[in-house]
Amino acid sequence: MRLIIALVIAMGLFLLLSLLFVEPGDRSYPILVIDIVLVVAALLFFSATHWYCTKRAMDD
Numbered sequence: 001m002r003l004i005i006a007l008v009i010a011m012g013l014f015l016l017l018s019l020l021f022v023e024p025g026d027r028s029y030p031i032l033v034i035d036i037v038l039v040v041a042a043l044l045f046f047s048a049t050h051w052y053c054t055k056r057a058m059d060d
Contacts, residue, residue, distance in 0.1 A: 001050045008043045015039060 022032050
C-alpha cells in the first residue's frame with residue numbers, strides 16, 4: 001500500500017511540473033486538470049484505505 005501511495009505522490013509531483021509549462025489556453029490543459037483530479041482522488045482513497053487497514057490491524 002505504501003508503494004502505491006508513493007507512486008501517486010510521484011505522479012502528483014510530475015503533474016505539478018507540467019503545470020509550469022501548460023497554460024490555460026492550451027489544448028492539453030483540460031487533460032491536465034482531469035489528471036490532477038484523478039491523482040488527488042487516488043491519493044485520498046489510498047491514504048484513507050491505508051489508515052483504515054492499519055487502524056483495524058492495531059485493534060485486533
